[in-house]
Amino acid sequence: xxxxxxxxxxxxxxxxxxxxxxxxxxxxxxxxxxxxxxxxxxxxxxxxxxxxxxxxxxxxxxxxxxxxxxxxxxxxxxxxxxxxxxxxxxxxxxxxxxxxxxxxxxxxxxxxxxxxxxxxxxxxxxxxxxxxxxxxxxxxxxxxxxxxxxxxxxxxxxxxxxxxxxxxxxxxxxxxxxxxxxxxxxxxxxxxxxxxxxxxxxxxxxxxxxxxxxxxxxxxxxxxxxxxxxxxxxxxxxxxxxxxxxxxxxxxxxxxxxxxxxxxxxxxxxxxxxxxxxxxxxxxxxxxxxxxxxxxxxxxxxxxxxxxxxxxxxxxxxxxxxxxxxxxxxxxxxxxxxxxxxxxxxxxxxxxxxxxxxxxxxxxxxxxxxxxxxxxxxxxxxxxxxxxxxxxxxxxxxxxxxxxxxxxxxxxxxxxxxxxxxxxxxxxxxxxxxxxxxxxxxxxxxxxxxxxxxxxxxxxxxxxxxxxxxxxxxxxxxxxxxxxxxxxxxxxxxxxxxxxxxxxxxxxxxxxxxxxxxxxxxxxxxxxxxxxxxxxxxxxxxxxxxxxxxxxxxxxxxxxxxxxxxxxxxxxxxxxxxxxxxxxxxxxxxxxxxxxxxxxxxxxxxxxxxxxxxxxxxxxxxxxxxxxxxxxxxxxxxxxxxxxxxxxxxxxxxxxxxxxxxxxxxxxxx
Numbered sequence: 001x002x003x004x005x006x007x008x009x010x011x012x013x014x015x016x017x018x019x020x021x022x023x024x025x026x027x028x029x030x031x032x033x034x035x036x037x038x039x040x041x042x043x044x045x046x047x048x049x050x051x052x053x054x055x056x057x058x059x060x061x062x063x064x065x066x067x068x069x070x071x072x073x074x075x076x077x078x079x080x081x082x083x084x085x086x087x088x089x090x091x092x093x094x095x096x097x098x099x100x101x102x103x104x105x106x107x108x109x110x111x112x113x114x115x116x117x118x119x120x121x122x123x124x125x126x127x128x129x130x131x132x133x134x135x136x137x138x139x140x141x142x143x144x145x146x147x148x149x150x151x152x153x154x155x156x157x158x159x160x161x162x163x164x165x166x167x168x169x170x171x172x173x174x175x176x177x178x179x180x181x182x183x184x185x186x187x188x189x190x191x192x193x194x195x196x197x198x199x200x201x202x203x204x205x206x207x208x209x210x211x212x213x214x215x216x217x218x219x220x221x222x223x224x225x226x227x228x229x230x231x232x233x234x235x236x237x238x239x240x241x242x243x244x245x246x247x248x249x250x251x252x253x254x255x256x257x258x259x260x261x262x263x264x265x266x267x268x269x270x271x272x273x274x275x276x277x278x279x280x281x282x283x284x285x286x287x288x289x290x291x292x293x294x295x296x297x298x299x300x301x302x303x304x305x306x307x308x309x310x311x312x313x314x315x316x317x318x319x320x321x322x323x324x325x326x327x328x329x330x331x332x333x334x335x336x337x338x339x340x341x342x343x344x345x346x347x348x349x350x351x352x353x354x355x356x357x358x359x360x361x362x363x364x365x366x367x368x369x370x371x372x373x374x375x376x377x378x379x380x381x382x383x384x385x386x387x388x389x390x391x392x393x394x395x396x397x398x399x400x401x402x403x404x405x406x407x408x409x410x411x412x413x414x415x416x417x418x419x420x421x422x423x424x425x426x427x428x429x430x431x432x433x434x435x436x437x438x439x440x441x442x443x444x445x446x447x448x449x450x451x452x453x454x455x456x457x458x459x460x461x462x463x464x465x466x467x468x469x470x471x472x473x474x475x476x477x478x479x480x481x482x483x484x485x486x487x488x489x490x491x492x493x494x495x496x497x498x499x500x501x502x503x504x505x506x507x508x509x510x511x512x513x514x515x516x517x518x519x520x521x522x523x524x525x526x527x528x529x530x531x532x533x534x535x536x537x538x539x540x541x542x543x544x545x546x547x548x549x550x551x552x553x554x555x556x557x558x559x560x561x562x563x564x565x566x567x568x569x570x571x572x573x574x575x576x577x578x579x580x581x582x583x584x585x586x587x588x589x590x591x592x593x594x595x596x597x598x599x600x601x602x603x604x605x606x607x608x609x610x611x612x613x614x615x616x617x618x619x620x621x622x623x624x625x626x627x628x629x630x631x632x633x634x635x636x637x638x639x640x641x642x643x644x645x646x647x648x649x650x651x652x653x654x655x656x657x658x659x660x661x662x663x664x665x666x667x668x669x670x
């Protein structure tokens with residue numbers, strides 16, 4: 001065996017910055033290397049475009065533009081693009097280096113995964129795609145090879161924008177479709193048009209594969225796989241693994257509907273539906289160990305994956321749009337990408353040329369070779385030919401009969417999920433099938449729409465067979481219980497038992513409902529609500545009471561009067577000066593005339609008696625001056641006039657004596 005050729009880039013430094021350490025993988029459009037960024041001293045993944053692409057100026061211009069668009073995507077689940085550039089004939093992209101494996105590696109190693117593990121990977125993938133879709137970017141090549149799982153458990157999506165750059169370089173000359181055949185949406189195959197729903201379709205196929213361990217459509221060649229994507233719907237995962245729940249069937253079938261408008265509009269919408277489906281699944285359903293595929297399914301549908309990582313990682317397929325219009329399966333094409341050859345995996349880069357002419361090859365004219373030559377044996381040859389033709393006709397007739405008995409009487413169950421009942425009945429009637437209707441509640445599907453069918457979509461059914469459709473009654477509802485008069489703690493328990501939750505609690509006075517019991521609910525008792533809905537409670541504060549005045553009473557007298565009404569009493573620790581006698585109530589809170597409920601607390605503040613202040617001497621002062629002096633000292637002033645000279649000749653409390661602050665002092669004017 002020849003020794004493997006050494007990669008000429010290993011050991012070199014590109015653009016004076018990136019020292020190539022090792023080759024990681026070779027794909028249909030680029031080779032990926034592990035490299036050291038000598039400027040920032042960090043390990044990066046260096047994607048170097050193949051020279052056949054790098055030599056095209058149009059491609060280089062488009063590649064740079066798309067790389068810049070991808071670099072603007074800042075999201076924790078998207079492989080970061082650090083830099084792009086050229087070095088001589090090399091066109092490269094510097095990206096975040098992820099130490100770990102791809103989802104493809106995981107599927108090769110384990111086959112089908114637990115539903116919880118599948119959703120744990122799918123949710124960050126959809127979050128990444130959702131950020132791209134809202135930014136106006138489409139991935140176009142979503143597949144397990146482009147889903148990276150780091151050793152730390154982080155999930156990241158790689159190769160944003162690169163497929164579009166390659167597509168612009170190839171599509172003008174080959175009218176080809178870009179992408180990996182097993183994950184291409186019908187509109188990409190038929191029209192070459194990709195949108196956000198094309199990425200959604202690829203995610204649905206990837207979800208199917210992770211749940212079942214096999215791809216939905218198999219085939220020996222890319223053309224055969226493409227043909228099935230165009231003409232056959234993706235089956236329900238439970239048709240392969242019977243233990244999978246209906247919620248996952250609905251996710252896959254909606255995401256992979258052949259009509260783009262019937263799919264979720266973008267990855268953000270699909271992520272919302274995935275989270276709703278997860279919430280509807282029990283822990284036992286999420287943690288179910290992957291079951292073995294139903295007999296006969298895995299072998300017939302599971303495309304063998306090449307183990308040569310140098311050919312498979314991040315490979316993109318280039319496939320001709322031209323498919324045979326009048327044959328059961330497309331013809332096999334000839335691979336022209338790196339590593340192409342006989343028996344290659346249909347997932348690798350391929351170009352399918354137009355089918356060869358169906359005209360028979362012209363035979364040379366027979367020549368007379370004399371006695372004993374071919375002309376002397378013409379009679380026997382014709383008889384032998386007639387016998388062969390007869391045998392072939394007999395085999396075809398018998399085969400047609402066997403086909404009719406075993407397959408001709410059968411058809412595939414159409415997908416009617418999410419259609420209204422009338423739409424589903426019409427579609428099934430057009431397919432020649434009878435319809436039986438059952439109904440069930442569903443957490444996410446609107447009332448009147450189909451949530452399941454038996455047989456499942458894509459399953460085989462007799463041409464005049466009966467399909468049972470399950471029509472959604474809408475979300476399950478529960479009634480708000482009657483809680484009036486029930487203590488608050490007990491009311492909370494009853495709401496929980498009814499699969500409802502207590503929301504805000506407000507309090508109001510009531511003459512009829514005792515304090516602490518429920519007075520009313522919002523919504524009202526008997527109303528229908530979804531499980532888990534919140535119910536607001538109004539709780540009684542008891543009968544409304546008027547607060548009496550207890551100012552000036554002793555503490556004992558005040559307590560007795562307030563307790564008799566129904567209030568609790570609290571005495572403030574600090575006392576204050578007031579006009580009230582020492583030890584009596586100086587003030588109360590709430591004040592007289594306020595309203596309260598039985599059991600409310602009234603706070604009392606006791607008096608230290610009046611504050612004593614020295615009386616100033618105002619004799620001989622003018623009236624205004626004397627009044628101001630006394631008021632500043634805290635007294636109330638009364639003026640008595642005998643004459644109109646305006647001078648104070650006497651005061652009721654002698655100067656220097658102490659009097660209660662706020663008490664009255666009379667001045668006499670003459």
